[in-house]
Amino acid sequence: MIFSNVYKIARKEIIHNFYNYWFFLSAFIFCFINFLILYFGDIISGDYSQTDIRSLVLSVIHLQMYLISLFSFILSYDSILSEKETGVLDLILSYRFTFFEIIIGKLVGNSLIFSLSFIFGFIPIMIYLVFFGIKLIVLFKFILVSIWLNFVFNSFSLCISSYSKDRTIVIFLSIFIWIFFIFIYDLLFTLIAIVFHGDISSDLISFLLFLNPIEIFRLISIIFFMPFEANDLFGVNVGALKLYYVLISMFVWFSLSFFFIFLATNNKN
Numbered sequence: 001m002i003f004s005n006v007y008k009i010a011r012k013e014i015i016h017n018f019y020n021y022w023f024f025l026s027a028f029i030f031c032f033i034n035f036l037i038l039y040f041g042d043i044i045s046g047d048y049s050q051t052d053i054r055s056l057v058l059s060v061i062h063l064q065m066y067l068i069s070l071f072s073f074i075l076s077y078d079s080i081l082s083e084k085e086t087g088v089l090d091l092i093l094s095y096r097f098t099f100f101e102i103i104i105g106k107l108v109g110n111s112l113i114f115s116l117s118f119i120f121g122f123i124p125i126m127i128y129l130v131f132f133g134i135k136l137i138v139l140f141k142f143i144l145v146s147i148w149l150n151f152v153f154n155s156f157s158l159c160i161s162s163y164s165k166d167r168t169i170v171i172f173l174s175i176f177i178w179i180f181f182i183f184i185y186d187l188l189f190t191l192i193a194i195v196f197h198g199d200i201s202s203d204l205i206s207f208l209l210f211l212n213p214i215e216i217f218r219l220i221s222i223i224f225f226m227p228f229e230a231n232d233l234f235g236v237n238v239g240a241l242k243l244y245y246v247l248i249s250m251f252v253w254f255s256l257s258f259f260f261i262f263l264a265t266n267n268k269n
Contacts, residue, residue: 034121
């Protein structure tokens with residue numbers, strides 16, 4: 001792999017997303033939706049007397065779960081597919097770029113542009129949360145975990161984009177994977193608990209939680225924001241709630257992202 005080629009592809013992706021205003025639009029949407037949920041939460045609940053910090057933090061965590069994974073798919077789902085359709089991919093390959101370098105460059109470029117847009121959109125939210133006593137170091141860790149989640153879902157999206165020439169199939173698979181990790185997985189987790197009447201070993205619970213990057217994001221975010229309330233929030237006392245287990249699982253998913261990319265390089269349709 002030639003790193004200068006990866007740099008050129010990443011730079012192309014960053015410039016492209018600046019010119020089509022994706023950077024500014026996503027940053028605005030992040031900021032707007034977060035403020036909408038945070039500011040009007042008390043109005044909807046009818047409680048004007050005080051702000052519940054615990055509910056505020058949980059709202060932030062769960063909202064980022066939905067937005068980060070969804071925006072990652074929106075950003076990258078046609079990153080390879082559109083260049084296949086227009087013939088740009090074949091042109092780039094003719095300049096002695098390997099398919100692996102192209103995908104890695106797109107992964108790096110898309111992850112960087114998303115990270116910058118997320119940070120710019122999240123800065124007002126950080127100020128808002130600091131006002132309620134949340135420490136800056138905790139928010140900084142949360143941003144790093146958010147960038148990690150974006151990286152994982154960007155790798156999913158690029159793999160899907162590289163495996164098909166049919167835009168309809170790519171869109172369908174992207175939506176299905178997003179819905180599966182966000183909603184269906186929790187339902188399956190609940191179904192398993194019902195079938196076993198709640199008699200599940202802590203090791204099995206930990207294993208099931210670590211199979212979903214969304215759950216890992218939720219786990220480590222809660223550990224960072226509310227380290228003494230994690231057991232109460234999840235209702236269980238398992239190894240998954242230990243920080244070093246979660247960090248190891250993050251590294252595993254980070255490594256799996258490159259494995260997915262490696263699989264995608266074997267498909268050059």
